[in-house]
Amino acid sequence: EPEVTQTPSHQVTQMGQEVILRCVPISNHLYFYWYRQILGQKVEFLVSFYNNEISEKSEIFDDQFSVERPDGSNFTLKIRSTKLEDSAMYFCASSSSSYLGRGGYTFGSGTRLTVV
């Protein structure tokens, strides 16, 4: 069964450092997303991406965040200057349609980001 692959599975970084989280979406999917989940809290939407541009973003996704599809397979989330409150599990997801039909999204297993 096709999977969304995320790397690394765990990243520890110092406050103020830049981090890049990487994702390989399912190959025939066109819509890509980042969500985050702070420990013990709900899954929250960050950004959606289609046709090489951001299609929607939440209030969380401020100027410290950026996304990129640098080639035909990877989808990245960059946090420019990490804060302690950025510590969370970050999930990448992809879908074949903007109409979140039969299967919704397929989520990756996540990257646990710890900012110290």
Place this chain on the structure above:
Amino acid sequence: EDQVTQSPEALRLQEGESSSLNCSYTVSGLRGLFWYRQDPGKGPEFLFTLYSAGEEKEKERLKATLTKKESFLHITAPKPEDSATYLCAVHQTGANNLFFGTGTRLTVIP
């Protein structure tokens, strides 16, 4: 304000003891309601999508139902491997993202 509220927060069941999880929602326009299962340290795994009041979906020991204000996930004769957090999420009209509830953590004891 749009909201998704799940109850209970945690539920412990004996193996074989059936029960239901609740998801109440208040959104301006519902395109779909989703149920996901999440195991510790993993991403959400899709279970069901429901689109309109009265709709029901089943998969093994799970059955999801939808009304205009809430959805239920019924678990019949659960097994220990059903232990997980069950997440409800709504897809609202005009949005291309999912709005999640905080989940119900289910533990099934052998």
